[in-house]
Amino acid sequence: LTAQLAGTVVSVVPRRTQAQRSERMRQRILDAAVQVLGDKGYAGFRMADVAQVAGVSRGAQSHHYPTKDDLVLASLEHVFRTASQRARDRAHSVRSADAAIKALLDDSVDFFFSDLFLIAIDLAIVGDRSASNGYPQAQSRGEKIRSISRAHRLPVEAAWLQALVDTGVPVRLAEDLLWLTASIVRGLAIRRLLADDPARFKRLLTLWRSMVSDFLQQR
Amino acid sequence: LTAQLAGTVVSVVPRRTQAQRSERMRQRILDAAVQVLGDKGYAGFRMADVAQVAGVSRGAQSHHYPTKDDLVLASLEHVFRTASQRARDRAHSVRSADAAIKALLDDSVDFFFSDLFLIAIDLAIVGDRSASNGYPQAQSRGEKIRSISRAHRLPVEAAWLQALVDTGVPVRLAEDLLWLTASIVRGLAIRRLLADDPARFKRLLTLWRSMVSDFLQQR
Amino acid sequence: LTAQLAGTVVSVVPRRTQAQRSERMRQRILDAAVQVLGDKGYAGFRMADVAQVAGVSRGAQSHHYPTKDDLVLASLEHVFRTASQRARDRAHSVRSADAAIKALLDDSVDFFFSDLFLIAIDLAIVGDRSASNGYPQAQSRGEKIRSISRAHRLPVEAAWLQALVDTGVPVRLAEDLLWLTASIVRGLAIRRLLADDPARFKRLLTLWRSMVSDFLQQR
Amino acid sequence: LTAQLAGTVVSVVPRRTQAQRSERMRQRILDAAVQVLGDKGYAGFRMADVAQVAGVSRGAQSHHYPTKDDLVLASLEHVFRTASQRARDRAHSVRSADAAIKALLDDSVDFFFSDLFLIAIDLAIVGDRSASNGYPQAQSRGEKIRSISRAHRLPVEAAWLQALVDTGVPVRLAEDLLWLTASIVRGLAIRRLLADDPARFKRLLTLWRSMVSDFLQQR
DNA sequence: ACCGGCGGGACCACCCGTTCTT
DNA sequence: AAGAACGGGTGGTCCCGCCGGT
Numbered sequence: 012l013t014a015q016l017a018g019t020v021v022s023v024v025p026r027r028t029q030a031q032r033s034e035r036m037r038q039r040i041l042d043a044a045v046q047v048l049g050d051k052g053y054a055g056f057r058m059a060d061v062a063q064v065a066g067v068s069r070g071a072q073s074h075h076y077p078t079k080d081d082l083v084l085a086s087l088e089h090v091f092r093t094a095s096q097r098a099r100d101r102a103h104s105v106r107s108a109d110a111a112i113k114a115l116l117d118d119s120v121d122f123f124f125s126d127l128f129l130i131a132i133d134l135a136i137v138g139d140r141s142a143s144n145g146y147p148q149a150q151s152r153g154e155k156i157r158s159i160s161r162a163h164r165l166p167v168e169a170a171w172l173q174a175l176v177d178t179g180v181p182v183r184l185a186e187d188l189l190w191l192t193a194s195i196v197r198g199l200a201i202r203r204l205l206a207d208d209p210a211r212f213k214r215l216l217t218l219w220r221s222m223v224s225d226f227l228q229q230r
Numbered sequence: 231l232t233a234q235l236a237g238t239v240v241s242v243v244p245r246r247t248q249a250q251r252s253e254r255m256r257q258r259i260l261d262a263a264v265q266v267l268g269d270k271g272y273a274g275f276r277m278a279d280v281a282q283v284a285g286v287s288r289g290a291q292s293h294h295y296p297t298k299d300d301l302v303l304a305s306l307e308h309v310f311r312t313a314s315q316r317a318r319d320r321a322h323s324v325r326s327a328d329a330a331i332k333a334l335l336d337d338s339v340d341f342f343f344s345d346l347f348l349i350a351i352d353l354a355i356v357g358d359r360s361a362s363n364g365y366p367q368a369q370s371r372g373e374k375i376r377s378i379s380r381a382h383r384l385p386v387e388a389a390w391l392q393a394l395v396d397t398g399v400p401v402r403l404a405e406d407l408l409w410l411t412a413s414i415v416r417g418l419a420i421r422r423l424l425a426d427d428p429a430r431f432k433r434l435l436t437l438w439r440s441m442v443s444d445f446l447q448q449r
Numbered sequence: 450l451t452a453q454l455a456g457t458v459v460s461v462v463p464r465r466t467q468a469q470r471s472e473r474m475r476q477r478i479l480d481a482a483v484q485v486l487g488d489k490g491y492a493g494f495r496m497a498d499v500a501q502v503a504g505v506s507r508g509a510q511s512h513h514y515p516t517k518d519d520l521v522l523a524s525l526e527h528v529f530r531t532a533s534q535r536a537r538d539r540a541h542s543v544r545s546a547d548a549a550i551k552a553l554l555d556d557s558v559d560f561f562f563s564d565l566f567l568i569a570i571d572l573a574i575v576g577d578r579s580a581s582n583g584y585p586q587a588q589s590r591g592e593k594i595r596s597i598s599r600a601h602r603l604p605v606e607a608a609w610l611q612a613l614v615d616t617g618v619p620v621r622l623a624e625d626l627l628w629l630t631a632s633i634v635r636g637l638a639i640r641r642l643l644a645d646d647p648a649r650f651k652r653l654l655t656l657w658r659s660m661v662s663d664f665l666q667q668r
Numbered sequence: 669l670t671a672q673l674a675g676t677v678v679s680v681v682p683r684r685t686q687a688q689r690s691e692r693m694r695q696r697i698l699d700a701a702v703q704v705l706g707d708k709g710y711a712g713f714r715m716a717d718v719a720q721v722a723g724v725s726r727g728a729q730s731h732h733y734p735t736k737d738d739l740v741l742a743s744l745e746h747v748f749r750t751a752s753q754r755a756r757d758r759a760h761s762v763r764s765a766d767a768a769i770k771a772l773l774d775d776s777v778d779f780f781f782s783d784l785f786l787i788a789i790d791l792a793i794v795g796d797r798s799a800s801n802g803y804p805q806a807q808s809r810g811e812k813i814r815s816i817s818r819a820h821r822l823p824v825e826a827a828w829l830q831a832l833v834d835t836g837v838p839v840r841l842a843e844d845l846l847w848l849t850a851s852i853v854r855g856l857a858i859r860r861l862l863a864d865d866p867a868r869f870k871r872l873l874t875l876w877r878s879m880v881s882d883f884l885q886q887r
Numbered sequence: 888a889c890c891g892g893c894g895g896g897a898c899c900a901c902c903c904g905t906t907c908t909t
Numbered sequence: 910a911a912g913a914a915c916g917g918g919t920g921g922t923c924c925c926g927c928c929g930g931t
Contacts, residue, residue, distance in 0.1 A: 033888075054271075054272050058926090070889055133355045157423075164424070191414060191434055198418075199413050202416065205376050206380055248907080251914075278899085289902095289916040289918090492794045506895060507894080508924090509895095570858060570861065573861040598862040602862070625871070625875050632859060633855055636858070639789060642814075653848055731912095732910095735903085736902095
């Protein structure tokens with residue numbers, strides 16, 4: 012009994028609650044899953060690898076994320092959550108239209124050239140393409156992936172749209188320019204997979220900015 | 231003698247040579263592989279599925295394509311070969327710069343919105359991300375994929391570049407516009423995976439064409 | 450509390466711990482593996498057969514012994530461990546040199562005519578003869594087999610050597626006689642594979658004993 | 669017809685007959701099979717490897733040796749035939765009993781330490797241990813192996829027995845000494861698989877010779 | 888909450904024998 | 910007789926999900 016008391020006294024370290032420990036562990040698993048997804052792709056994604064990278068037993072893992080799909084979807088959600096917050100922050104306080112386009116380009120490059128984007132694409136391509144076990148599920152994996160993506164990207168797009176509109180660009184045009192800009196960067200990010208060419212990428216983005224400037228002025 | 235002649239006549243059955251039979255079978259396997267790759271993605275790609283779809287025994291399959299990688303790479307090659315020829319054909323006989331951009335857009339849409347492109351991206355994302363078999367190989371799968379892509383896309387790009395230059399656009403600018411155009415379509419094709427919106431896509435491409443026209447005239 | 454006590458009493462069922470269950474299963478697998486190895490030889494050794502004989506799922510099997518080599522090596526170790534203990538026990542309490550030779554012969558016959566010995570030979574012959582996976586491993590299978598054999602036979606030989614020396618035979622000579630005796634039995638055990646002849650074997654061993662007696666006396 | 673004659677004249681090279689070419693090819697296949705058997709053991713024996721080593725197509729191979737068993741048995745026969753002839757030659761012209769034992773030892777070392785012997789053991793151990801498909805075959809593989817071994821070794825043994833008897837050793841004793849000698853070498857050859865020790869082997873053989881000498885004189 | 892034994896299915900590489908074709 | 914295509918079976922490894930223990 013004395014020993015027990017002593018123990019209690021000694022451990023001044025802020026005794027975590029179960030919920031906190033649990034949350035910590037879920038984070039570690041999620042981070043590990045994202046890492047593995049980035050390294051091996053969905054096709055090479057192994058539950059055991061995640062557990063090992065996270066330094067967690069398979070038992071604990073399957074306690075928090077019972078199935079592979081659970082883990083994959085949670086990972087995607089996790090990583091989108093992280094990224095979308097940062098993007099929204101950027102969209103504020105841009106004065107001119109040109110500055111807005113520049114900031115948008117920077118943000119797009121950050122996003123589309125990140126592992127996160129590749130992971131999202133990878134999962135999206137796989138999409139429903141598998142499973143499709145006979146009877147109708149509540150929602151196929153492909154749909155879930157798409158809805159997660161949408162849920163996080165739409166607010167970001169809205170923020171940028173507002174930023175552009177605030178600099179005086181008509182809503183409709185702002186929307187189109189926003190899409191074109193995002194598409195260009197997205198397209199280049201994909202192109203990079205087959206043949207990288209950073210110098211050219213930079214030049215093209217500069218060209219695009221000047222084209223937009225010209226277009227807006229001439230209007 | 232009569233019998234022999236008769237025999238020759240009767241046997242309308244196409245009496246194939248070995249090489250012909252072989253080639254025919256390789257084609258069937260490749261077509262099936264492309265189909266499966268398109269339906270299930272690389273992550274869901276099963277050798278047995280291919281054999282079944284092709285209506286070929288697994289033995290024959292493994293005779294022509296000993297390993298999964300062999301088959302996948304050959305499929306990619308196969309499909310690229312088919313597509314790149316068609317693209318080169320289109321690049322000829324365009325008169326004005328605007329017509330060239332329009333034709334290029336059409337071709338890009340055809341290509342980037344096709345299954346082939348998704349397959350290529352899928353494989354590229356997986357890329358090296360697997361292998362990891364210690365010692366240095368001659369060439370990793372990722373590199374092979376990239377080199378196949380390059381081998382088939384570079385001629386296409388060259389053809390389009392020539393077409394643009396022939397309409398009077400300076401080489402450097404033609405190159406950049408070519409890239410931007412391709413990137414936009416590529417980016418939209420990817421975007422489609424997460425949220426499709428054909429009407430908007432059409433509008434954006436039209437906008438892009440007018441931006442290019444303005445830019446070229448103003449120059 | 451009473452219920453708990455009662456529970457403890459009632460549950461006469463051997464309430465195994467995980468470790469115990471695990472150990473039990475490993476034993477069953479190992480025993481089955483030894484049996485299959487004896488029946489079919491290494492060339493006919495099938496993982497699935499072992500699992501079936503052991504009455505164990507292939508999953509459990511691959512949990513404890515991930516690869517075929519792991520299982521085979523563990524089997525060899527298992528069977529050697531069993532045999533070497535018995536041999537050492539025998540080597541004690543022999544009085545005369547002749548009695549020692551006789552006991553040694555008995556022990557050798559037991560060992561070399563057992564399935565264990567055939568298994569060891571079988572594995573040793575196969576030895577490195579496979580592997581051939583390019584780059585240098587920590588230790589080839591052949592080396593592992595040899596080191597297991599040595600690890601278990603050396604103590605046995607030492608025990609017999611001591612027994613002979615204790616009856617007054619000079620160390621060097623004792624060593625040689627020990628080896629010759631073992632070799633004769635070993636050689637006969639092998640001979641048996643091609644043509645068995647128990648009567649003659651018995652006669653030869655008797656002859657050998659008398660030759661040793663003569664040789665020792667004459668010395 | 670003229671062309672045919674011309675052809676006949678020109679080809680001064682000793683036009684092999686079909687039978688000769690056939691025999692050449694069978695030899696090459698057999699040699700290759702022996703080599704593979706020696707390198708990989710029966711467990712690692714692959715028909716395709718043999719064809720490749722022999723530089724022969726699998727078609728040709730299966731023409732001459734339709735099944736794996738056919739080839740393996742033929743290989744064993746082939747190698748025994750080669751070895752037994754040489755042994756019989758040696759058994760002649762030995763004068764003293766001691767010289768006979770020495771020559772016998774040399775011959776035994778040559779035989780038992782050769783790859784041939786290991787191959788024979790390997791096959792013998794595998795023996796019937798496999799197949800055993802339900803209904804009674806004409807003769808199991810194990811029996812075939814044993815009968816091949818006997819067919820070739822018995823004459824050798826008889827030759828050596830005669831040599832010993834010719835030097836004055838009584839038949840019965842000669843037979844026993846012959847067996848003991850062979851067994852010792854055989855036993856050492858096996859021992860070598862687990863732990864080699866050439867110096868000791870040599871010493872033991874010398875000791876054995878002196879023991880035999882003593883024994884014969886004392887008699 | 889967490890751990891690891893366990894079940895069993897799935898997949899790919901390999902391999903042997905047969906069946907055309909030359 | 911020789912060569913190549915082809916058929917199909919098999920075995921080892923891997924992997925996910927479950928569940929009894931701690």
